[in-house]
Amino acid sequence: MKIAYYSVTRQVSRFVKKLNLAANQAVEVSDTLLLSEPFMLIIPTYEKEILQEVWDFMAENSAYCQGIIASGNRNFAELYIYSAKDLSAEFHVPILYDFEFNGTDEDVTAVHSILESY
Template sequence: MRATPIYYYSSSSGLVRSFAERLGRPVHNLAEREHRLSEADGPWVLLTPSYKTGNDTNDTIPEGVRRFLRSETNRRRLVGVMGSGNRNFGRHYQMAAREVARRSGRPVLFEFELAGTPWDVEEARRIMERLDQALADRPTTG
């Protein structure tokens, strides 16, 4: 069974990278140009932080995520979104994950704060394992 990869964006703090790497599956950092310009080879999950950027539009989606989602193939193959946030951001908490999910029509699979707790990691692993199974059970078209 294929382990659904996670494409994530992590700033220099490394909090999201730390969470992604603890999930025990293929991960790709969209802060790195080679991943940002690539195309997913099958179903994938986005893990994005939300940043309260202070700009006029309150845009919280990292630019690396936006660039990756410019690809029609990547948008089509996206199957779900996870979010990292900081409750100190108030109404901006998890806004990036929720906005990508809303625009794409894909579900928010899981949300956690900052680098997440050990429980958050285990819960996200369980969610991803169920997703892997659901994707494996899908009828194929050919």
């Protein structure tokens, strides 16, 4: 399963690196990236303006998106992973997992299990 990810402060990049995926299995999202195969989206939590490339990417690629994995900070209470919630609602894609910051070893194991199930 391909991973498409977006990282603002490199927290998500560090998490993706922990997944130890093959070089061609993970791609960084840009508004011009087009995918023609199933993928999982991993994103941080920021205002829509900061994640505009992700929104543009999903507008063109959501048909192939199997699910969203979100990074956030639980200190923000009801705003925790709100970006993923908004994208999920807009593009009808489920949120499959969430983690804080750049994730723990348990988060890596959980995401590997999700990837293997697809």
